[in-house]
Amino acid sequence: MIRPELVARFKPWREVAAAVLTGLAGIWIFSLGGLLLQPLGGAILAFAILWGWGAWRRRRFAVEIAAPGLVEIEEGAIRYYGARALGGEVALRDLSQIRLIRLDGHAHWRLRTRNGEAVLIPVEAAGAAALADAFAALPGFDLGAAAAALAAKDAFRTVWQRPD
Structure with a gap:
């Protein structure tokens, strides 16, 4: 019913659209008035704005799966x-540096530990979109800078370094 290229174009925006619809529902509930509905509508609207x-900010991390492998984030690892x-x-807790490296035209996250060990994770791997939430937990990590690095075409860019 809907053209596939149109679906592909709007797919990264689906979570943003859901948050907007939730915000509109919060505004509607707020407009009904009353001591119960106005605070409830305001709370829903605040939740929708944060969401x-x-x-x-996370929408840049959601790319089509085109690389082999699987990323899993569990219990701080x-x-x-x-x-x-x-x-x-x-x-x-062992990460010391995160870089975005482009190899053969494909972006990879290079995660380096304090011991000097490194892991390369393709941005296009299954589950790699969840890295945004994991990275956001790091001290001083700027999700906007990571999104800008994904949009840029640099060969490599340091996205985060532990502030020790």
């Missing part, structure tokens, strides 16, 4: 199971 702001290349695991 929409986060979704707006980032695991990459590579199909062709080596995978690895890095604990968030």
Whole structure:
């Protein structure tokens, strides 16, 4: 019913659209008035604004899966199971640097630990979009800078470094 190219174009915006619709519902509930509905509508609107702001910043991380492998984030650890290349695991508390590197025209996150070990994770791997939430937990991490690095075509760019 809907053309596939149109669906592909609007797919990264679906979470933002859901937040906008939730905000509109909050405004509607607020407009009904009363001691119960106005605070409830205001709370829904505040939730929708925070959700929409986060979704707006995370939308660059959601790319079509085109690289082999799987990214899993569990209990403070980032695991990459590579199909062709080596995978690895890095604990968030051990990270010292995050870089975005382009190899053969494809972007990869290079996660380096304090011990000098590094893991390369393709941006286009399955589950890589969840890295935005994991990275946001790091001290001083700027999600906007990471989104700008994804949009840029630099060969490599340091996105975050531990402030030790």
